[in-house]
Structure formats: structure tokens, C-alpha cells
Amino acid sequence: MIHAAPIIQPTKVIHFSQVSKRYPGGYEALKNVSFEIAEGEMIFLTGHSGAGKSTLLKLIAAIERPNSGSVVVKGQNIATLKAGAIPFLRRNLGLIFQDHKLLFDRSVFDNVILPLQICGFEHRESTKRVRAALDKVGLLKREKSNPITLSGGEQQRLCIARAIVNRPAILLADEPTGNLDSGYANEILSIFKSFNQVGVTLLIATHDENVLQQFSGRTLALVHGSLTPESAAQAITGASNLGNLGKLR
Amino acid sequence: MITGIMDHVRVLARTIRHVFRTPASNTLNVLVIGIALSLPTGIYVVLKNLERVAGQASSAPQLSLFMSMSASKDVIARIEKQLEQHPVIERIEFVPRHEAFAQLKLTSGLADVIGGLKENPLPDAFIIHPKLTHPDKLEALRGELRMLPQVEHVQLDSAWAHKLGALIKFANLVIWFVSVLLSLALVAITFNTIRLQILTQRDEIEISKLLGATRAFIQRPFLYFGLLQGLLGGITAWLIITVSMALLNSYLANLTHLFASNFALQALSANDIMTLLFFSAYLGWLGAWLSVALHVWRAEIK
Numbered sequence: 001m002i003h004a005a006p007i008i009q010p011t012k013v014i015h016f017s018q019v020s021k022r023y024p025g026g027y028e029a030l031k032n033v034s035f036e037i038a039e040g041e042m043i044f045l046t047g048h049s050g051a052g053k054s055t056l057l058k059l060i061a062a063i064e065r066p067n068s069g070s071v072v073v074k075g076q077n078i079a080t081l082k083a084g085a086i087p088f089l090r091r092n093l094g095l096i097f098q099d100h101k102l103l104f105d106r107s108v109f110d111n112v113i114l115p116l117q118i119c120g121f122e123h124r125e126s127t128k129r130v131r132a133a134l135d136k137v138g139l140l141k142r143e144k145s146n147p148i149t150l151s152g153g154e155q156q157r158l159c160i161a162r163a164i165v166n167r168p169a170i171l172l173a174d175e176p177t178g179n180l181d182s183g184y185a186n187e188i189l190s191i192f193k194s195f196n197q198v199g200v201t202l203l204i205a206t207h208d209e210n211v212l213q214q215f216s217g218r219t220l221a222l223v224h225g226s227l228t229p230e231s232a233a234q235a236i237t238g239a240s241n242l243g244n245l246g247k248l249r
Numbered sequence: 250m251i252t253g254i255m256d257h258v259r260v261l262a263r264t265i266r267h268v269f270r271t272p273a274s275n276t277l278n279v280l281v282i283g284i285a286l287s288l289p290t291g292i293y294v295v296l297k298n299l300e301r302v303a304g305q306a307s308s309a310p311q312l313s314l315f316m317s318m319s320a321s322k323d324v325i326a327r328i329e330k331q332l333e334q335h336p337v338i339e340r341i342e343f344v345p346r347h348e349a350f351a352q353l354k355l356t357s358g359l360a361d362v363i364g365g366l367k368e369n370p371l372p373d374a375f376i377i378h379p380k381l382t383h384p385d386k387l388e389a390l391r392g393e394l395r396m397l398p399q400v401e402h403v404q405l406d407s408a409w410a411h412k413l414g415a416l417i418k419f420a421n422l423v424i425w426f427v428s429v430l431l432s433l434a435l436v437a438i439t440f441n442t443i444r445l446q447i448l449t450q451r452d453e454i455e456i457s458k459l460l461g462a463t464r465a466f467i468q469r470p471f472l473y474f475g476l477l478q479g480l481l482g483g484i485t486a487w488l489i490i491t492v493s494m495a496l497l498n499s500y501l502a503n504l505t506h507l508f509a510s511n512f513a514l515q516a517l518s519a520n521d522i523m524t525l526l527f528f529s530a531y532l533g534w535l536g537a538w539l540s541v542a543l544h545v546w547r548a549e550i551k
Contacts, residue, residue: 019291063459090461101456118462120256 011039013170013201014060019056021070023227029055031225032069035235037203039169042196044215045205047222053205054098055171055172056222060203061093062086074169089118094163094200095174100155108134108158109143117164133165137191153184160191164200171195173204182210189214191193257469264473278442278478282435283485286529288516289428290490292472296420298514299413310382313393313404316374320399325373328397332375337390342376349374372401384411432532435482439475439536444469447544468541472534479533483526490517 014037017068021030029052037043039155045053058064059071059155062078071078074092081089082188102111112133116126134140135156142150163171177185189211196202204214212219221228226237269275315326319326325343332341350369377394380388387405394403447454454467498513515526 060543078313084464087463087466088457093461095457095459101452101459103453103456105453112455115460118457118460118466122255166461174536215419 010035012036013039013074013139014203015070015072016056017070017072017188018061019059019066019071021052021064022067027080029221029225030059030066030222033222033225033227034069034232035227037071037201039201040196040199042192042217043118043204044204044212044217044224046207046212046219048207052225053060053207053221053222053226054174055062055223057174057203057205061095062089062173064121079182087118090171091166094166094168094171096156096159096171096176097162098175102155102158102162103144104148106146108139108145108147108150108218109142110167111147111158113161114211119166129163129167133161137161138193149207153180155186156180156184159189160188164195168200170203173206174229175206176204177211178205185211187213254475260469261460261473264477267470267474274351275478278438279481279485282438282479282482282529282533283489283537285431285438286482286525287489289424289431289485290521290525291493292420292427293521294490294494294514295519296417296424300417301515302413310379310387311406312377312379312387312394313406314377314400315401315402315404316373316375317401318372319371324399328399329375331397332377332394337380337386339378339380341378344374344376346371346373349550375456394474402421411453432528435479435532436536437540439478439533439538442478443471443475443537443540444544446474447540463547471541472537473536473538475533475537476530477533480526480530481538482533483529486529487517487522487525 014164016033016035016179018032019030020028020034022028025161033052045056046059047053055064059066059078060073064081068162069079072208073089076089078089103114112130113126116129131140131143134143137160139150141153142154147155150158154186160173160176163173171192176188176192180188183248192202192204209229218234223229316328319520329341329343332338346369353371354363379387379390381390381427391403391405394400457467470500494514494516
């Protein structure tokens with residue numbers, strides 16, 4: 001008996017369709033942006049500061065809502081999502097912030113356990129996961145330290161540990177290598193690649209040329225709130241990017 | 250299910266640890282709430298005791314009819330007959346003057362003073378138990394009896410009880426008024442405490458929201474804190490009342506001994522205590538809830 005080869009139709013985890021975002025006061029951060037991201041992709045979002053990178057990430061995490069168009073994340077439309085459903089959407093996402101957003105009134109360990117407490121994990125299981133996440137970013141020995149005593153690169157890695165402890169399907173990183181020297185930046189980039197290898201979808205906003213030179217995958221470039229023509233051409237994952245997808249699988 | 254309960258226990262434990270992290274200000278808060286609550290509770294206890302006294306007296310109204318000192322035995326016998334046949338009088342007791350004198354010596358604790366008297370100053374008297382209870386009708390009966398010959402004075406013994414009853418009714422209104430005001434104070438104290446906590450934990454709240462915390466998760470520690478603070482305030486009020494009552498009672502014991510009575514203030518009943526603790530905890534919770542609603546959720550809508 002001959003089996004038909006299964007058609008690989010990657011699931012779209014993030015889908016932007018003609019999205020515009022205007023802030024009160026009239027500033028238009030995103031103009032008519034459309035693209036798709038399939039499960040398991042690792043994509044860089046580039047552009048100068050003020051090009052709309054952070055806004056785009058905020059729309060995915062439902063921190064902001066679009067003025068027009070639709071943002072669909074894991075099948076849920078951000079524009080119409082009820083406030084009560086937002087926490088549960090965010091639990092699928094690992095957020096890595098440019099300013100880290102760490103809590104300095106508690107230890108490294110307690111910072112990382114916070115997402116698990118929020119999701120109601122049992123304590124012993126949480127402890128195991130926190131140690132695993134800290135181990136992955138090389139901070140296991142610092143678990144009792146206060147984050148204020150960590151260097152910039154270590155704080156960034158702590159922020160990554162907190163973002164992955166929940167084992168999210170999607171990681172969103174806003175300038176994860178900003179203000180770091182190239183050694184630290186490469187370290188963080190290799191951590192991201194290892195996540196991607198186990199199937200995590202990553203969207204990384206950066207303007208770091210060094211990082212981009214090492215990366216051969218799909219990039220989305222924003223200029224003044226719009227995708228560049230080159231990016232727009234490959235904005236749809238399907239046809240134009242099968243080669244790239246093949247590499248990922 | 251178990252995990253859910255453990256969650257609550259953990260948050261409660263964290264809240265209690267939080268209370269002990271700033272013991273001075275929290276103790277003061279609890280004390281302020283306790284004192285605020287002890288005021289209406291204290292008035293309530295005093296009123297309840299007054300009501301008890303007034304209730305004992307006014308439940309069986311009676312009149313005392315004093316004959317004039319010069320009334321002869323014949324006159325007294327005639328009046329006794331008249332009273333016995335009176336339609337609104339249930340029964341009467343005749344208290345001869347020598348008996349009243351003997352009893353006065355026995356019970357008032359003033360035997361020494363009375364022993365010094367050369368002759369009995371008391372008149373013959375009747376204690377009249379009427380069938381009526383209405384104050385106006387009793388007053389009418391008193392007027393009627395006073396017109397009888399050789400009657401010196403008729404006293405409505407329960408009149409003071411009725412006046413006291415009316416006063417107590419008024420005081421009950423005062424209690425309500427004071428309770429409502431001080432409950433508002435309790436809510437305001439908790440509201441402000443929680444507001445300060447929210448301000449110092451802004452970052453934690455903000456980050457927790459970004460990490461997928463639900464409304465319930467974020468507000469739970471604050472609500473528990475308000476509940477706990479209110480409850481501790483209620484317990485403080487209870488202690489304040491209990492200690493004050495013990496002090497007053499030991500003083501009263503001396504006083505009532507002098508008056509040959511064994512009156513003692515009755516403490517709060519179990520029911521009263523439960524009500525006090527429930528309300529203080531509820532009001533604390535309410536203050537916290539209002540504060541969270543205003544400072545966490547309303548701040549969100551920009």
C-alpha cells in the first residue's frame with residue numbers, strides 16, 4: 001500500500017492583515033501592514049528606532065489594539081479580544097523586553113517563578129522548571145542573587161529565562177541585544193537559535209547589524225510604519241518562502 | 250482543585266508575611282480601626298444593659314400608694330376594699346409601716362443611719378399591680394387614686410423606665426449614626442492603606458499583567474490584606490470592649506455591694522462578637538476592593 005505524501009501546510013501563528021495603529025495625538029506608528037508568520041519560524045524585525053517595531057510587538061501581545069485591520073495570534077483576533085481573555089493569550093507568549101522589566105525586590109529565582117505562579121503551577125514542578133530555565137541561560141548559580149547585582153547581559157538573560165519558563169509557543173523579543181557588546185549578543189542569539197530548534201516561533205525586533213549579518217532567514221523591515229517592498233514581497237510565508245521553511249524543518 | 254486551594258493559602262501566607270514586614274504602621278492601622286469600632290460597640294453594650302434594666306422594671310408596671318401618716322386603720326381598710334374591687338387593678342399588696350421600716354433596715358445597707366431614728370418615718374403603703382400597661386392610662390389611674398381620702402402620694406414606679414425606654418430608642422439611632430460614620434472611616438483607612446501598597450507595587454502589577462496574570466490573581470493579595478486588617482481591627486475592638494467591661498465590672502461590684510444589689514454589665518454575646526468580626530472583615534475587604542477598582546483597573550483605561 002502506498003501512502004500519499006502529506007502536504008506540509010504550516011500553521012499560521014501570527015497573521016497581520018492591513019493593520020494600522022495610530023496613537024492618540026495622531027502619530028501613525030503602523031500603516032497598512034500585512035504579513036504572516038508560520039509555526040516554528042524565526043524572524044527578525046528590523047528598522048530604525050521609531051519605525052514601529054515595538055508597536056508591532058505590542059499589538060501581538062495585546063498591549064495595544066489596532067485601529068484598523070486584523071491581528072490574529074494563535075487564532076484569536078486581538079482587535080476584538082475580550083479583556084478577560086487577554087491574560088490567557090499572553091500565557092502563550094514569552095515576552096523579552098528592551099528594559100528587561102525585572103523586579104528588584106526579590107531574587108533571581110523569584111523573578112523567574114512569577115509566570116508559573118500566575119499560571120497556578122504546583123510549587124515543586126515550578127521549582128524544577130525555574131532551575132531548568134536558569135540553567136539554559138547560564139544563571140543557575142545566581143538564583144539567590146538580587147537582579148540589581150547582575151550585569152546588563154545577565155539581566156537580559158534573566159529576562160529570557162522568565163520568558164521561556166512557561167514554555168511558550170511564541171517568543172517576542174524587543175531589542176534583546178541592545179546595549180550589549182557583541183560577545184553577549186552572540187550568546188543570546190545562540191540561545192534563541194536553540195529555542196527555535198525545539199519548535200518555538202520567534203519574532204525578534206532589532207537594529208543590530210551584527211546580529212542580522214549572522215542570520216540568513218526571513219526578515220521584515222519596517223520604514224516609517226510600513227513594510228519595505230522587499231519585505232512585503234516575502235510577507236506571506238506560503239509560496240515564496242518554502243525553501244526557508246524546508247531548512248527549518 | 251487542591252492546587253487552587255494551595256494558591257489561596259500561599260497568597261494568604263504571603264499577605265500575612267507582608268503585614269509583618271511593616272509591623273509599626275500596620276499595628277497603628279489595626280489600632281485605629283479597633284478604636285473606631287469599639288466606640289459604637291461600647292455604646293451598644295451600655296444600651297443593651299440599660300435596656301435590660303428598663304425591661305425588668307417596665308415589664309410589670311406598678312404604683313405605690315402612700316397613706317398619710319394620720320390615716321386610721323378604718324380608713325386604710327376601706328381603701329383596701331375599694332382598691333380590691335377596682336376594675337383595672339389586678340391585685341394589691343399592703344405594706345404596713347412597721348414592715349417597710351424593718352425591710353429598709355435589712356436591705357438598704359443604711360441600717361446604722363436608720364437605727365439612729367427615734368421613730369418610724371414611713372407611712373402605710375399599698376403596692377398596686379394594675380392590669381394596664383399603657384403609660385397614659387396608668388397616669389389616669391394615678392390621678393384617680395390620688396383623689397381618694399387620706400392618700401398622701403401615688404407614685405408610678407415604672408414611669409422612669411418608660412422615659413428611659415424612649416431615651417434608649419433615641420440612643421439606638423445615635424448608634425446607627427455613629428456606626429455608619431465609623432464604618433466609612435474603616436473603609437477609608439483600608440482604601441488608603443491599599444492605595445499606598447498599590448503605589449509601591451506598581452511594577453509588580455504591571456509586569457504580572459504582561460506575564461498573563463488575571464484580574465483575580467492581581468487583586469487577591471490586596472483583598473486578603475484588607476480583609477485581614479479589618480478582621481484584626483474587629484478583634485482589637487472586641488478586646489478593648491472586653492477589657493473595659495472587666496474594669497467597669499470590678500468597679501461596679503464595689504458600688505452595687507453598697508446598694509445591696511448584684512447588678513453587673515453583661516458582656517458581648519457570641520452572636521454580637523460574630524457580627525462585629527464579620528462586619529469589620531467585610532468593611533476591610535470593601536475598602537480594599539474599592540481601592541483596587543480605582544487604582545488598578547480604572548488606571549488601566551486610558
